[in-house]
Amino acid sequence: MIRIDCPVCGIRDESEFTYGGDATVVRPAMGEAALKPWIDYVFMRDNPRGAHREYWHHVVGCRQWLVLERDTLSHMVGTCSLARDAA
Amino acid sequence: MGGFRLSSGGRVDRSRRMDVRFDGRGLQAHPGDTLASALLASGEDIVARGFKYHRARGIYSAGVEEPNAYVHLRQGARHEPNARATTSEVFDGLCATSQNAWPDVRLDIGAVTGYLSPFLSAGFYYKTFVGPFKGTRFWMICESFIRKAAGMGRGIKVSDPDSYEKVNAFCDLLVVGAGASGLAAALTAGQAGADVILVEQDFELGGSLLSQPVGGVCDDWLAAVKSQLNDLPNVRILTRTTAFGAYEQDVYGLVEHVSDHLQAPENNQPRQRYWLVHTKQAVLVTGAIERPLVFANNDLPGVMLAGSIQSYANRFGVLAGQRIVLCSNNNSAYQVAVQLAHASADVTLVDARPDMPQDVADMLAKAGVTIMTGKAVIAAKGRRGVTGAMIVPVDKTGKATGVPVRVACDVIGVSGGWSPVVHLWSHRFGKPRFDEAAAAFVPGDIGGETVQCAGRMVAAQTLGERIDSGIGAAKATLNALELKPSGTSLPATPEIQLDTGWSQDMLAIWAITDATRMTKGKAFVDIQHDVKLSDLDQAYSEGYVSVEHLKRYTTTGMAPDQGKTSNIITLARVAELSGKTIPNTGTTTFRPPFTPVTIGALVGHEHGEHFAATRMSPIHDWHMKNGAVMSEAGAWMRPWYYPEGNESLREAYIREAAHVRKHVGIVDVSTLGKIAVQGPDAAEFLNRVYVNGWKTLQVGRLRYGVMLREDGFVMDDGATARLGEFDYFMSTTTANAAKVLALSEHLLQTAWRDLKVHVTSVTDQWAAFAVAGPKARDLLQSVLSGADISREAMPNNHFVTGEIAETKVRLHRMSYSGELAYEIYVPSGFSRHVWGCLIEAGKAFGLRPYGTEAMGALRIEKGHVAGPEIEGRTTLKDLGLAGFASSKKPFVGSVLKDRPVLVDPARATLVGLSVKGETGAVAGSLIYGAGQPKQGHGEGWVSSTTYSPALGHPIALALIQNGKARMGEDVQVVNHLENQTLMAQIVSPYFFDPKGERQNA
Known part of the structure; x- marks a missing residue:
């Protein structure tokens, strides 16, 4: 049961969001024609124990995709930013 | 045994008697009683039967730790199994029955299983899988036998008539537990202005203070603190x-x-309310649970936790028995002995420790307590209840050093020390820390940023220490909340006689045995799951040396009480067997819930119709009024078919589909996903999400598109219209709208x-109807103004805007049915009006509504793919x-x-597939070559199936290996579930009008 501090809507309950997967993977450029970068992007994931960056979608709120820091061990959440602002 | 109500005392309202029954027998019950105190007051010694051996069981405790006294509560639809008698308040008309016993608890035939007990030892069931039984069905026989004999209450299969609620709450400070320290914490924080929620599982505030004699100094303190709390509007109290x-x-x-304390909810109140409390700080003051001492026959009715005998005497005015033997290894039994003696009981205190302080001995003697030191109870005697205690000299490990002597008694009170209730702390922070002095697990040193613990939970001993720790914890939270303590002091701490706590001079023994560490007779560790000392020993000797394995093998601590009295004893026994310390042996990892929670409370209103949201088209009312049979499509309700007279589904959809091909039909497609794609880069965006190109699409045109997922499988399809230079209107399938967005x-x-680019869902803003059939254009021309929809002016994949019944609409020309067809997009608020006008105007053209089943038949005839084909495992090429x-x-x-x-x-x-015969194929049927064995996964499968009104026989869409190369081949279509085999011929999926002449008409 976590609450997420959405940069647009403020602190909201977990139930308003959907989980969107690993936010550390970078989508290859549109023109990328090789198979491997796409396979890495779609299928290959680390399973870190501890700090992690994840996408969450404020699906029944502002509909913004967020990047949330979450500890996979303690389930504690850290800062939350708009995915569009993330580095 | 033989409990009875004392002539005075107790916090019950003796002026009123309540109608309370157990197994049909009336009990003596007053307001303020629990079912357990009423049972005890009425001399009901046997209230339950053991889980495995069906041994007679009585009330063991006075709280949530109760292992024995579980009953069926209420009758009919409000019947509740496994109700804990020790925490169930009595109410007028309460009707409880015993569970897991036949014919009843007093004479349980199942007790005969006692003679079969060698077959019920640790891991018995697992052993039926291996060894000489391996490969046999012996375990199945055993399972049916065990299922009948074992178990708890009986569930019912009728719906719960009551409602349940969910609430979210927010506060500065949550105080869990309203004993002395919790009250002190809540008052301290409340006086400082904090927004406090104080939670108490009991129906009265006070915790262990309620177990002190009525009218004593504790009552004054309690009354003063309660009144001050009630005056604070910023303190919410939940009992x-x-x-x-x-x-x-x-x-x-x-x-x-x-x-739950009423026969049925009153005043439209829910049965239970589930709160999710979001707090800034918490003070956990959840107290401690007394631990048993284990000895032979320690499950006999009449063996009870010492503190609970005190609770029954002082809080409920009920003496559990006249002759009481207390067996203790710590100081907390002193006070119990004196108070029970004052309450007219004949008390013998058997203390395992060799010495007793002289002042204590004098006080006990003065109260009339018989004292035995250096001794302990090694066995309880009696068949249906305690009639005596075998008392033996013991060494400091609890082993007998002499010959037992029988002392007649009807109650044996046990006290093996106390276990702080660390559950909630452990839910958050994991493993608790072992406190050697208190011989108990206490909260560790983490979590203090937002969670403070106090009172007996941190092994605070005397009332003064407990109250002070509550105040201290509250002040720590005030500091974190940046609030200042008010400076108002709490009422002076009352002085209680023999307020000793348990840790000082405690002798940490857990079981009383003979010199070889055995017991004569069953000695239970987990009374609720019937796990004995000997079961632990046996499991250990079989190699279950890790306590985590041993727990699961023996099932100790896994009953509904979750080992509240037994876990620490299990650890102690394993520690003894392995020669390790208790903390090195392991701890219990506590997980929610602390006590069982009714699923109904967690569900709240979200069941039945309200399990999930229902989405309805703006035309829904018309469908209902016109007899549509609805079907669910995700959250949407859609018209499935509109039966005429007694038509079946099959008759109706065949008629509807044939009507579309001959005349004209209308279908509500408002459920389609609609997404506004707007911005200067909209075309580039479409180019990236669809497999086909979009840069050449002109304003006023639309185009069918297909989307893939990132992994290359087909995700969705639909048409997108270019409304303006930077303004596109995308449609998706009903099912995938949310995913695409x-x-x-x-x-x-x-x-x-x-x-x-901006993408915005406009699904709810637009209704959409498809008008299809040879007469579609004629009909629309009769109602549409402001646009030319003639064949020449408006070919397929064009759209126009115009007016129908003075409402602005947009007409897309495209066909899903294969007929001349248009999709009409109308702002939702006007859509019912426009639909009505079309239906009215359509009468002259024979317009009929059709549902999703007919729509499916029409699209299968055309070979259009839909959800059954775009199912996440198919590629563009496959389709x-x-x-x-x-x-x-x-x-x-x-x-x-x-x-x-x-x-x-x-x-x-x-x-x-052109399916032979009249019986259509079932979707999901497997395909096998003609004459091939019908084994394995086959060469393909049927995805969609229908009767084709246009062709006059059943057809299907299927995915078949090398399908295109096999046109004309006969195959078997096999439905293994119903043993049905049909023959079919592989044909083109474009069954009807493959050149598309009708839709281009």
């Missing part, structure tokens, strides 16, 4: 409320038993941040859609769609 779980970010789950947003907000993919530009999935496994020529591809 009958259990904090059952502690979660991340300081969220606590509570269940408020709003109406979320993926679009994700891409635009992450990888494609440079694109100037014959590869021609749509542009090779000139990259798009989502364009690289991964060419993975070797996805371009394997042997993949199943879309074909049509």
